[in-house]
Amino acid sequence: MRIEFEAYATIRDAVGQGTVRMEFPEDATLGEALRAFADDHDGVAPLVFDGDGEIRPNVNVLHNDENVRAGAGTKTGLSDGDTVTLAPGIAGGSV
Template sequence: MPTEWKLFADLAERAGDKQVTVDASAGDTVDDALVELVEDRPAVGDRVLTDDGDLRSQINVMRNGTNVLVEEEGLETELEEGDELALFPPVSGG
């Protein structure tokens, strides 16, 4: 089962699309799906990952509308069939 990422703001611009399908299935983790996304769209990786390959602190990773980074399992949260994943860059305004 492929998994779809929804990308917002400059992340969509870097990916060339607002939605990107990756090869991640139920039982894989959110991190597995993120790795697939970054391998498929390296420009997204440049924006969301540090030079050490860690997720930048200002990036929000959502699974079914919940930020996985505030959940106990974090990026190791297992995917279930039909999950919706999304990446949000920091938002500022005034």
């Protein structure tokens, strides 16, 4: 099955482009797909995963526009044509 990844901010910078399509087995989970995506793109893993291999709390991961933290998380099942969005939180500015 084909999954489309949309990457933003520092993750997009590490990948070198905003959209990447990858092929996975039919029974792949979101966690497996995220790990494969990070393994295929240098510098992405430390931006997405913490030292325990969990998704960093400051990274928003959406599966078809739904926050995965509100559902099955990395155990979320995927289907052909799904979109996974990776968007790190952004802070800063001045008052």
